[in-house]
Amino acid sequence: MRKILLLALLWPCLSALYAQTTPSRFQIQGMTTDTVANPLGSATVMLLQRKDSSLVNFSRTNEKGAFSFRNIKKGDYLLKITYVGFIPLEKDIVFGDKELIDLGTLRLKPITKELFEIVIKTARAPMSIKGDTIEYNPASFKVPPGSTVEDLLRKLPGVQIDQNGNIIAQGQQVQKVTVDGKRFFGDDPKMATKNLPAEAINKVQIFNDKTEQSKVTGVDDGKQEKTVNLQLKDSFKKGGFGKVTAGVGLDGNNSANPRGEIKGNYNKFDDKNQFSIIGLTNNTNQTGMSWDDYQDFRGSGSFNQWNDNGDFGFGGGGYYISIGGDDDGGLSIPVGGGLNRGYSNNIAGGINYNRNTKKIKTNASYYYNSNRQVFDALRTRENFLQNGSFQTNEQSNQINFVGNHRLSFRHEQTIDSLNTLIFSNNSRLNAGNTRLSSFTEYLRSNNFKSNESTINNSTLVDKIETANTLLYRHKFKKKGRSFAVSASYNFTNNDGVADQNSLNLFYNATNPDDVIRQLLDLTNNTGSRVNLFKTSLLFVEPFAKRFFSETFVNLSHRSDFVDRNVFDLAKENGQRMPVDSLSSYYKNNYNYARLGTSIRYSYKGLNFSGGLAVQTFQIDGKFGLGQEPNTFIDVKRNYTTFIPNASFSYDLKNNRYFWSGYNVNVNQPNTRDLQPIIDNSNPLIIRQGNPDLLPSLSHNINLGYNMFNPASFTSFNVNLYYSYNVNQIIYNQQIDPATLITVTKPVNISGGQNLGSYIGFGFPLKKTKATINFNASPGISKNLTPINGVMNETNTNSLRFGVRLDLTPSDVFTFYPNANWSIGNTKYSINTTQNQQIVTQTYGGTMNIRLPKDFYINSNFNYQIYTNDRFGFNQQVPVLNSSIYKVLGKSKKAEIRLSLYDAFNRNLGVNQFANQNYVSQERIQTLARYYMLSFTYNMRGMNTNIKRRGWY
Amino acid sequence: MKKTFFSLAILCCVALGAFAQQTEGIVTYEHKYNWIKVNSRLTYLSKEEKDRMQLTWGNEDNGPGTKMKLIFNDKQSIYTYGNEQGQTEDGRYSWRQEEYLVYRNFEKEKIIEHYEMLGKTFLLEDSLMSYNWRIQNQIKDVAGYVCMKAETFDPIKNHKITAWFAQDIPVPAGPERYLGLPGVILELDINDGDVIVSAQKVELKNVDKDLTLPKMKGKKIKNSDYDQLLKKHIADSIKAQRNPYWSIRY
Known part of the structure; x- marks a missing residue:
């Protein structure tokens, strides 16, 4: 800088020296005026490179409108003069042999x-x-x-x-x-x-x-x-896209049924409207849409129900996820279909429309799905008593069919910046039937067959469900003060017919007439209706600085009505006769009220909240066997409890977070458990209700920390959670050692506990090429079960440990191996000889190869080993899936794929489990080897990425 | 050399006594980050994944942006957060704002920048940088000032930068790391709307008291280190198919 200043000072001398030749530095000057020759003072004068308008230098005109640039090297320049309200003036600079370039007076024209x-x-x-x-x-x-x-x-x-x-x-x-x-x-x-x-x-x-x-x-x-x-x-905001896949294949198990799948969806959208349809059918165990399909189908309506929870509580109601679900699915569309047990035939289809403007967001959809599932299962279960044990072996065949029609509608209206109204309706109409035939043997420790039970059941169910919520949120002018109110009405009507047919043999009966003790042939007609009204209020008031109080009220009224009529096939004239001992009738009213408040502190990423609520349950029920009102039993219960709550989170520097919380869950006993009646529809397991049940309560504590270093790609996280149960509802078991008939009755037991954890750690071995991840979840739990009057304490300690490697050495080859071990040790206090260890090992890997000419290979191997040494149980399930595919066309919109599923033909659904006083294993025949040739057309192009996607 | 011209230009501005009252003040900006647009630039995502993101989340209101402020006079400027903490609109939930302060001294041609990125806190001290601004022919109104458009390109982050500067405030300051135009930058558009930093309010007043730097600690780096760090991080992340942008200032 100094040198340059020096140069500038010396400039006159230097220029004198070179006066004879063309100067290397120039001075540009001029005057600016408007069209009537008034000087324009403080106009911006910019010297730009002509080729790309790059700014080289700038200046301002003085009050006389004059400007000048000194020390300018020769170049191809454009002079630009701007003045607010005038059309910018551009002027070429022509370099001559004189050092001074005077542009004279430049006139700017005003913009109209x-x-x-x-x-x-x-x-x-x-x-x-x-x-x-x-x-x-x-x-x-x-x-x-x-x-x-x-x-x-x-x-x-x-x-x-x-x-x-x-x-x-x-x-x-x-x-x-x-x-x-x-x-x-x-x-x-x-x-x-x-x-x-x-x-x-x-x-x-x-x-x-x-x-x-x-x-x-x-x-x-x-x-x-x-x-x-x-x-x-540009067309970005408007368009249509879709894809379709069709495949057909051979079953590798000489089954007459070919395997096949068809799947397609189409979307049309602009910046306000989204319209989509989807359809799928297959017999390859894909029970429904994937998450990606779901998002394509629902568009902007995919996740907005997160905000619709009207049951305000601690934390202001928070966010609550209510999508997905099991096969039954409840009211929301089932997502994440993939059944790895049994066989299923699936059909689904739907139509969705969303409209989004500044003021409204409307989503409407209709979705139908049906699944027909076949399960052929072998189940073994060992039940422990104080001395000895008995085993049950069950062989069963079950066929389920369910068809669901689901309608969903949501409308959000932003009335103005302070008021929002949301209405949502989710409804389902469903019809299903099941057929179950099973054969169960009861064996004593010396392998002596004690009992035998043959069951043939079938059911038909029709169900209508609807849930409606209206939610209104109001913000006050005062920042942080807000109010919300919600009202809901839910209704369920369920009509079912169940035919129960069973033959039970008791081999160790002393009286020969008792050997065939129970031959049942019952028809069971059940009608039930549930009406639920709910309303909630939430009021948030800021106080002091950084503090808020949040107060909520929840009220609900539920009425249940059940009428169950059981008929027996009369021995004589083939007419069905009512069986009062099994029929039941009840009308229940539940009232629930909760009032709570919490204090929240929030400052710079440190958020704390603590509060207390009082809640009361009131049960007013009538139970009866048959329809005779004078046999009805009244059950009235009141239960009030205080619930504390605390949560804490801290956002630390450099991507580290810490959080902790304490909450209490209260669950009211379900109606079936409260009924003071005996259900002996299964003569080997007799259920007894308990009208004295109290709601169960669990205290939960959690603690967590995570960090991520985005530069080194290293991550670490820890989670700890503990729960303690008070008045847990547990089925007391009374097992007759002679007949092995189990009588169960729900009771309240305190003292069950569970401590769990998760630790994850990942870092790159070689950045972008190889990453390793470790995870471990040690845990211990204690469960209490009264068995024949003795309290059995089941202690389980478990350890899951896994390691995963992501190998991405190049764009043409990726490999992701993983190994997981799960070890569970279970100890039974009443019978320590039954203590055992269950081990499940999983070794797997996914490999992708990109070949020349748009050919790709994808292989996926999963090897599971289930062992329980005490039982000599050792089941190995190696499953290898492989496919080769070619992406067609310049725009890569089509794909043809040849796949082989389960190359070793060893697929099997396996489950092993130890709890309370039993240990069980289950094997279910499952879709095994098949071949498939499929074709996909995707209007947006196929995804040819062979790397596994992280988050983005 | 450019620097020289630049300082000369500043001297010209300073020399104009008529503008003395126009050369200091506080500009309050709203910084809006459009994560869908940013994520749509991730080269490893397929067209299908980008459309899915746009359809699912594109209609969500991302709420108000982050409030930022630029305190300037003709010699120096400080650009940092407008609020002491990040919080939801109703204030019920707050979060820590990552360290972010950009200091410019036009007179001494010095810069100090303090920020968290890539899991670390840095303190950058170096001499004033320059940008190759291309002056465009568009004008528009930002916060009551007629602004002219200028464009440049950030080769490190691969960003197209559009700035709207007010000729009526002849100070070469601007939001984020940008500067060097014949007027304060009142709106900055990074990559066609990925980030928009737009002035909400301009107060011309004496700011001598506000132009004091807080105590700052961090790993000391230079401009060249900064470029190097970002270049490597972006290249590595894209290769590993991770989003590089959430851990840096876009």
């Missing part, structure tokens, strides 16, 4: 005041000036929907439309209208302006163009035509 005021000040729209072209952004000039370009032009300053539709811009008639620079249907400029919708236009440019003649001849005739160019909006 009208134009300037309207475009710049009122519409706050950018206005472009390129020489004589003035460009507008139509978004700033509001026209009603459905308007044509002509209506739009009429609004633009400086443009008029005469009666005949001729356009006059800046006083001249427009000769030519082009669209994206191209002529639009012939010579009549009105064609475009009268026919194109205004919404389609991104920019309107008005300028003088050379005449067609001069363009053709290349001779400039000096005449110019006023031209309007309409620039269309």
